[in-house]
Amino acid sequence: MLLFWGKEQFCFLNDAYYARRPVSIGSSAVDLCPDLVPLLEQVLTTGTAVQSQEDLLGWSKLLIPAGKISFSYSPVFGDTGKPAGALVTCTETIQAEPETMGTGGMAQELILDNLSAHIAVLDPKGNIITVNEAWRKFSADNGGPTTGFVGSNYLLICRQSGEDEAIQIAEGIDKVLRGKLTEFTLDYPCHSPTQQRWFRARVTPVLADGLITQVVVKHQDITEKEKNWLLTQKALQEKQNILDASLDMICTIDPEGRFIQVSRACRNILGYDPEELQGVTFLNLVSKQDQVKTIRATERLVAGEQLYNFENSYVRKDGSLVPMAWSARWEAKEEVFYCVARDNTERKRIEEQLNLQEQKTRTILESITDGFGVLDKEWKITYCNPEAERILGITEETAVGTSIWDIFPEAISLKFYSEYQRALVEQEPVHFEEYLPSIQAWLEVTAYPSEDGLSIYFKDVTERIKDKQALELSEQRFKALVQEGVDMIGILDQEGNVTYVSPTIEQILGIPVEFLIGKNVFDFIHEEDREWVFQYFLLLGSVKQMKLDPFRFLDAQQKYRWIETVATDLLDSPAVGGIVVNARDITQRIQQAQEREDLIRELTLTNNDLRQFTFITSHNFRAPLSNLIGLLDLMQDIPVENPLLAELITGLQTSTNALNNTINDLTDILIIKSSHSKSGEPIRLREVFDKITNQLSIALVEAQADVSFDDTQVPVVNYDRSYIESIFLNLLSNSIKYRSYDRKLKISITTREIENGIQLVFSDNGIGIDLKRYGNRLFGLYQRFHDRPNSKGFGLYLIKSQIESLGGSIQVESKVNEGTSFIITFKKQ
Amino acid sequence: MINQVLYIDDDVTAQLIFRLASNKAAFATEVHTATNGQQALDYYQQLAEEQGNQSYPHLVLLDLDMPVMGGWEFLDNFMQTYYVQFPDTRVFIVSSTINPEDKQKAAQYACVLDFVSKPITSELLVTLSHRIEKQ
Numbered sequence: 001m002l003l004f005w006g007k008e009q010f011c012f013l014n015d016a017y018y019a020r021r022p023v024s025i026g027s028s029a030v031d032l033c034p035d036l037v038p039l040l041e042q043v044l045t046t047g048t049a050v051q052s053q054e055d056l057l058g059w060s061k062l063l064i065p066a067g068k069i070s071f072s073y074s075p076v077f078g079d080t081g082k083p084a085g086a087l088v089t090c091t092e093t094i095q096a097e098p099e100t101m102g103t104g105g106m107a108q109e110l111i112l113d114n115l116s117a118h119i120a121v122l123d124p125k126g127n128i129i130t131v132n133e134a135w136r137k138f139s140a141d142n143g144g145p146t147t148g149f150v151g152s153n154y155l156l157i158c159r160q161s162g163e164d165e166a167i168q169i170a171e172g173i174d175k176v177l178r179g180k181l182t183e184f185t186l187d188y189p190c191h192s193p194t195q196q197r198w199f200r201a202r203v204t205p206v207l208a209d210g211l212i213t214q215v216v217v218k219h220q221d222i223t224e225k226e227k228n229w230l231l232t233q234k235a236l237q238e239k240q241n242i243l244d245a246s247l248d249m250i251c252t253i254d255p256e257g258r259f260i261q262v263s264r265a266c267r268n269i270l271g272y273d274p275e276e277l278q279g280v281t282f283l284n285l286v287s288k289q290d291q292v293k294t295i296r297a298t299e300r301l302v303a304g305e306q307l308y309n310f311e312n313s314y315v316r317k318d319g320s321l322v323p324m325a326w327s328a329r330w331e332a333k334e335e336v337f338y339c340v341a342r343d344n345t346e347r348k349r350i351e352e353q354l355n356l357q358e359q360k361t362r363t364i365l366e367s368i369t370d371g372f373g374v375l376d377k378e379w380k381i382t383y384c385n386p387e388a389e390r391i392l393g394i395t396e397e398t399a400v401g402t403s404i405w406d407i408f409p410e411a412i413s414l415k416f417y418s419e420y421q422r423a424l425v426e427q428e429p430v431h432f433e434e435y436l437p438s439i440q441a442w443l444e445v446t447a448y449p450s451e452d453g454l455s456i457y458f459k460d461v462t463e464r465i466k467d468k469q470a471l472e473l474s475e476q477r478f479k480a481l482v483q484e485g486v487d488m489i490g491i492l493d494q495e496g497n498v499t500y501v502s503p504t505i506e507q508i509l510g511i512p513v514e515f516l517i518g519k520n521v522f523d524f525i526h527e528e529d530r531e532w533v534f535q536y537f538l539l540l541g542s543v544k545q546m547k548l549d550p551f552r553f554l555d556a557q558q559k560y561r562w563i564e565t566v567a568t569d570l571l572d573s574p575a576v577g578g579i580v581v582n583a584r585d586i587t588q589r590i591q592q593a594q595e596r597e598d599l600i601r602e603l604t605l606t607n608n609d610l611r612q613f614t615f616i617t618s619h620n621f622r623a624p625l626s627n628l629i630g631l632l633d634l635m636q637d638i639p640v641e642n643p644l645l646a647e648l649i650t651g652l653q654t655s656t657n658a659l660n661n662t663i664n665d666l667t668d669i670l671i672i673k674s675s676h677s678k679s680g681e682p683i684r685l686r687e688v689f690d691k692i693t694n695q696l697s698i699a700l701v702e703a704q705a706d707v708s709f710d711d712t713q714v715p716v717v718n719y720d721r722s723y724i725e726s727i728f729l730n731l732l733s734n735s736i737k738y739r740s741y742d743r744k745l746k747i748s749i750t751t752r753e754i755e756n757g758i759q760l761v762f763s764d765n766g767i768g769i770d771l772k773r774y775g776n777r778l779f780g781l782y783q784r785f786h787d788r789p790n791s792k793g794f795g796l797y798l799i800k801s802q803i804e805s806l807g808g809s810i811q812v813e814s815k816v817n818e819g820t821s822f823i824i825t826f827k828k829q
Numbered sequence: 830m831i832n833q834v835l836y837i838d839d840d841v842t843a844q845l846i847f848r849l850a851s852n853k854a855a856f857a858t859e860v861h862t863a864t865n866g867q868q869a870l871d872y873y874q875q876l877a878e879e880q881g882n883q884s885y886p887h888l889v890l891l892d893l894d895m896p897v898m899g900g901w902e903f904l905d906n907f908m909q910t911y912y913v914q915f916p917d918t919r920v921f922i923v924s925s926t927i928n929p930e931d932k933q934k935a936a937q938y939a940c941v942l943d944f945v946s947k948p949i950t951s952e953l954l955v956t957l958s959h960r961i962e963k964q
Contacts, residue, residue, distance in 0.1 A: 622925035622927070623925040626925055633948065
């Protein structure tokens with residue numbers, strides 16, 4: 001027999017059923033025996049019983065041959081009087097049919113008997129119509145009657161018992177009967193002498209055609225339930241005790257911010273009893289300065305956030321402040337804040353101590369000369385000291401909280417990342433050097449892993465690295481020099497024995513390296529040079545480095561080559577431990593210099609010879625010429641009567657004079673050319689000008705010359721006086737000589753200062769000269785371009801010689817028939 | 830007018846010219862000549878030997894380039910041997926040389942007054958006599 005409640009759940013099954021098919025109460029009919037569902041629905045809607053031979057439960061096939069069992073489905077009416085369930089009775093047809101398949105009332109009784117609740121059915125007057133087996137049993141167990149229930153008035157029994165609960169039940173039944181209550185329920189204790197028991201009385205009407213025809217009174221043992229509830233209560237109490245035992249203040253707060261319940265810890269923390277705080281608005285206890293942030297925190301809570309270690313301070317009952325740390329949660333369904341608060345005093349104190357400690361550490365860190373920084377496990381900078389700021393070009397303010405890879409993204413691909421990662425993973429300190437491009441610096445880094453991340457010490461070692469690189473570079477260069485250079489490099493011991501020699505020696509001197517190793521260098525030096533070279537060699541030690549004059553060294557062909565050497569004493573250097581000799585074959589240079597010297601000596605001799613020759617020649621020219629002049633001079637006093645003779649004598653005189661002039665001119669030039677730089681003296685140009693214009697006064701007047709002279713820029717020059725006079729004389733007389741007959745002669749002489757020199761400019765408006773045609777010959781000896789009186793072609797040659805002998809220069813600018821300018825440049829002294 | 834003049838020159842024509850010019854300019858009362866340094870030294874040797882003779886040429890005109898003994902050699906010997914005995918001797922070097930070294934060298938001798946260029950003319954002698962008188 002089993003009972004469905006609703007159409008789905010088994011709510012009851014008897015042992016007989018269970019023996020055949022063990023199913024658990026609460027299983028779903030839909031799952032268990034889907035075929036049954038339509039029939040159940042039919043019974044539940046019509047309220048009439050159905051019989052069937054068909055096995056819709058799906059179990060008979062397994063156990064009992066088909067057709068040997070019959071099924072009946074009877075409706076069971078619920079508290080509302082409507083069919084609420086169906087009782088299924090499976091009867092093996094082998095057994096007596098009439099007993100099992102009795103009346104509907106029998107069946108109902110059977111059902112009721114099998115229910116554990118004590119059930120009585122009353123008529124509208126309260127008379128008991130029927131009771132079930134449980135009822136009877138309970139009565140018997142409690143010393144009551146076992147029979148005779150039917151017919152007695154339950155209302156009366158209840159009222160006569162004098163027990164409060166019974167009277168209440170009687171009134172409940174009465175109300176249900178009269179339709180004032182659709183249902184009545186009462187939980188009541190009914191303790192027996194041996195055990196505590198609780199019952200639930202439940203009164204439900206049975207309706208027929210809208211009228212209450214019967215009521216069902218059901219007493220159900222709810223001891224278990226009640227015990228559970230009590231246990232729960234007890235547990236809650238225990239919990240409260242636990243809560244109260246907690247040092248933390250645990251409380252609930254309503255949406256308006258009032259304490260609902262507060263654990264006992266508030267006594268210690270705030271000085272209030274829990275009861276005092278109930279209903280108090282918590283914000284009133286918060287210290288003024290923390291109220292705003294506390295309100296904010298509350299808003300965050302309501303928004304769904306959880307609060308951990310939110311710190312504020314409360315005003316204690318005695319008025320003092322207490323720092324508190326809160327963890328809280330808003331329970332939206334219950335509209336309650338669950339909060340746990342801790343007295344934060346101790347923690348604050350420890351924190352302060354820590355802060356102090358940290359401050360000390362910080363001071364130390366900030367004063368250390370290394371850069372120092374701390375990273376958390378997410379690479380975020382949590383600290384960096386001033387040196388780190390300086391090296392990295394960051395500020396702690398902006399850097400803290402930022403990932404170093406955000407600040408130095410380029411470092412990810414460098415050692416920085418891999419090494420830090422390694423330090424974190426292996427929990428071992430790492431040490432490395434790496435270049436950080438964004439700050440253009442080499443850093444030497446040591447990183448120590450810690451629980452929170454990494455502590456990093458670093459130094460800017462750019463200078464050291466640069467030095468190292470420079471050294472490497474110079475080593476490379478040295479190698480290149482040794483192996484490919486034109487220099488030979490050797491290392492000698494203190495006696496001059498070769499311990500090393502560069503391969504270049506093979507190319508230069510043709511001597512194989514192996515041949516020279518172990519040999520003494522002095523055996524290769526020319527005997528004439530050996531002694532002095534050796535003397536110098538001995539000096540090494542007191543002199544660390546010396547350059548030796550060229551000496552001769554024997555090459556593979558047994559020929560001496562001139563070599564120039566620099567010897568450096570590196571005996572003390574552990575890397576070398578010898579005397580480093582850097583030698584270069586300068587044979588060619590020496591030979592060339594020798595040749596040049598020979599040539600110069602030869603030329604000087606020749607030149608001197610020539611000079612002497614010139615003097616002698618000149619003297620030998622001049623001596624007879626002087627005599628000629630002297631004789632002609634003496635002849636002047638003697639009257640000549642023969643006209644032809646007179647004419648001959650005149651011719652003789654003219655020729656002699658011309659020869660004399662030529663000889664004198666050449667002599668002048670010779671003297672200028674052979675004289676070594678004459679020393680200058682300060683000369684007033686105005687004086688020279690005056691003197692020369694005075695000398696030329698007649699000619700100047702004759703030419704109606706207008707001569708201007710401007711010496712404002714350079715009044716004085718350092719020069720040879722006779723040369724200056726010669727320059728003025730020749731250029732002025734040239735201007736007169738080569739003036740234009742069509743216009744009045746104008747001569748201007750000006751001076752000016754230029755960079756590194758002084759210029760003297762003679763300009764005239766004379767006939768000029770065709771420079772294209774004559775330019776290259778203008779300053780030549782005896783070059784004449786115009787047929788003018790006294791034109792010898794000597795003056796310009798002379799002054800050019802004079803100017804150049806003192807390191808000056810002369811240029812000419814001219815246009816035919818417009819004029820000529822001579823620009824003389826003197827070196828500034 | 831200068832009393833005695835010694836003209837030392839190997840050039841006979843030059844000697845002639847000097848004599849004529851000297852006459853013309855009334856330069857000296859007595860003109861002695863020598864054709865080289867050695868002859869001139871011989872002349873001084875003779876003078877020195879003639880005891881009591883206080884008269885000697887106060888002016889010497891000296892050519893430099895001469896055979897046997899040149900002008901410089903003569904000067905050296907003269908200064909060494911005879912200058913003490915004939916301290917009033919003044920010398921003009923008369924030469925056609927253009928070698929500047931000669932002029933520098935001339936300045937080293939105390940008795941040498943100047944360097945004059947040939948030819949010797951009466952005008953030159955007049956100038957010279959003025960310079961000697963000024964001394």
